[in-house]
Amino acid sequence: MQYFGIAIFVGIIILFLLFFTVKQQTAIVLERFGKFHSVRTPGLQFKIPIVDKIAGKVSLKIQQLDVVVETKTKDDVFVRLKISVQYQVIKDQVYDAFYKLDNPYTQITSYVFDVVRAEVPKLRLDDVFEKKDDIAIAVKGELQEAMNTYGYDIIKTLVTDIDPDEQVKHAMNRINAAEREKIAAQYEGDAARILIVEKARAEAESKRLQGQGIADQRREIAKGLLESVDVLNGAGITSQEASALIVVTQHYDTLQAIGEKSGSKLVLLPNSPTQASEMLNTMVTSFTAAHELNEHQIKKEDSTDSKRNNPNKDDSFTFPTNP
Template structure:
């Protein structure tokens, strides 16, 4: 008899302890009674009828993520792999639908993702797939929400996290990108070269202008100096022709002196004797005198023409004015 009471006590203690169970945070427990749905229990300490009730399963209420890799073809016949990350969770008020209506929810979500992506990507070219990946993600989310809300699932977000074209296509794209960058670099280099050439040309033009201005100023000062020298010589009784010849001879000897001061000069001026200076002076004076005489004669001839000492006849001859009858 004592052993029977011990067995009953142990059995009663087991039934009592089996009546209690705990549910973790963000988890829902499904209770069945004789194989039929009885209730849904949330987090905390819960009570059930031993032997009659049982825990059929637990549903995770936290946000979950499913990564789906899809290979499809674009409009320009390029095969590309897309990685779609789907973030979803079970609605707490629809735990029954999520537990009983879908046996493999991940497979169901994957099928819908495949269907939407393979319907959207073939409409786009490869470049457009990169540019409009957000539109593809929105289309996936919209389709999944319509399909999975019936089963108690809420699609939080869908992300296109990777777009991986075929390796040969990627290499071609890299070559195109490199060529485009080289073209841009060449254009910038050409523009820089043009700017340097224009700047150099402007600098040379400015240099030539300043050089010409300097030469003009130099010659102007030389002419002013010559005028002053002639005035000084005229004041001591030397006429203009002799003064000009003397200045030229003086410049001649200054030039010889400057050439002689240069030790590396190989220039030889002939004739270069002392008599050559006097002969040069005499020749210049004679030349200036002859030039003045020719100028005076030309002035007199021009004056006679202006006075009209004769007139042409109709045959091109000249008629003398009749002074006597």
């Protein structure tokens, strides 16, 4: 009975040695007597104990390697670039990935350094930021061609960080701040100019409407005066008497309006019974003088035109002679 139990125990151990499992997204390299035998895929697998040996495991998942490269740009600025390389072992080339390349990380890093240090020195610092996708494509193209031989597929390369020298970053920030202040000043100047222009337009429109209102007011006053003169003429009052009556009436109406205005202060105005008559005489005299001056100017212009058209004509006055 004791031997039977030992036999069962030995059988279980042999069973465990005969069978093994392979996890998902993993490949097992199996060697027989130290020589490559086969690649086992995920699932339950069989091997001969002592004869077969698991040489190693190869992950079929997408992996990422971050490489930091320091180099110099065309305008002599030192910059550090972080390149992220996503790669994967090709399922049908597990043998090449396991036996041909001892350290894939070192190999990928070397190619990244080579490509970046060949591409970045051709570009200025501003172009490095703008053309980072071109740098990533160049790195992927070089890696893809080299690593396919070793059983690795380059899924994607990314330039995840561009870090210039600290002093250069401060200078770039100052330049950016100065440029933004310049733009802000331009916008503020434009806004101030627009306000000034609009204010001037509003004042001009206000003056225009004010002048138009005064002109309309005076036009209506003139119409009213004309109607008043016609009414007074119809009542047998001459035009001069009607004008004097209207001036006197408006004079006293103005004095009354000044006195009745709320909050008005003391206003001293010359006033006498003859004030309206003197005002009317002054107005009539002014109108007469202006009319005579206008007629004299018209006669002078006609004389000048006549001389220009008949230069031989003598306008001098001659006394008649007796026969």
